[in-house]
Amino acid sequence: MAANAAPGTGAVPGATPAARPLVPVAVGVLLRPDGSFLLASRPAGKPYAGYWEFPGGKIEPGENLSQALERELREELDIRDLRATFWRSCVMDYPHARVELQFCKVTQWSGEVRPCEGQAIAWQQLPVDVAPVLPGTLPVLQWLARERAHEGPTHIT
Numbered sequence: 134m135a136a137n138a139a140p141g142t143g144a145v146p147g148a149t150p151a152a153r154p155l156v157p158v159a160v161g162v163l164l165r166p167d168g169s170f171l172l173a174s175r176p177a178g179k180p181y182a183g184y185w186e187f188p189g190g191k192i193e194p195g196e197n198l199s200q201a202l203e204r205e206l207r208e209e210l211d212i213r214d215l216r217a218t219f220w221r222s223c224v225m226d227y228p229h230a231r232v233e234l235q236f237c238k239v240t241q242w243s244g245e246v247r248p249c250e251g252q253a254i255a256w257q258q259l260p261v262d263v264a265p266v267l268p269g270t271l272p273v274l275q276w277l278a279r280e281r282a283h284e285g286p287t288h289i290t
């Protein structure tokens with residue numbers, strides 16, 4: 134420990150606290166030709182269980198974004214062969230983790246969407262009528278609203 138560290142903390146007074154690690158997450162915005170998009174509820178046992186989000190999950194070491202997205206959507210929804218393009222990213226700082234959400238628009242896939250992890254799923258239009266919505270999902274609803282010139286609330290609270 135540094136000589137001037139605060140007792141018992143290992144922290145140096147006045148020093149900038151070390152940034153928490155940034156966990157990369159691959160997220161799919163599945164879009165149907167009518168503009169509807171898929172939300173899924175977070176399964177029991179995970180932080181924010183029951184909150185609605187876009188399907189996806191952490192990028193594992195050695196994976197790139199598209200590999201992680203293929204794996205996550207196969208595991209969660211039993212779909213594969215995605216036509217996916219990176220859209221936008223944002224950072225969310227939760228008590229349980231600091232994550233970088235990398236959102237991809239997914240416009241084609243093979244297989245029928247089927248929830249494989251006990252999660253509920255819902256095809257949605259704006260305003261979203263499922264609740265509660267995960268904080269990290271809200272920016273995406275804003276981006277969609279801007280793209281679609283949607284006015285008014287993006288979701289029901």
Ligand SMILES: Nc1nc2c([nH]c(=O)n2[C@@H]2O[C@H](COP(=O)(O)OP(=O)(O)OP(=O)(O)O)[C@@H](O)[C@H]2O)c(=O)[nH]1
Pocket residue numbers: 158159160179180181186187188189190191192225227230232234267268269270
């Ligand atoms: N999948 C997904 N995760 C999101 C969204 N928005 C958002 O903040 N997150 C956050 O991103 C992280 C994704 O982690 P996860 O727990 O779903 O990942 P995972 O499927 O790999 O889970 P595991 O670690 O239990 O295997 C969580 O901290 C979650 O709160 C979203 O729209 N979709």
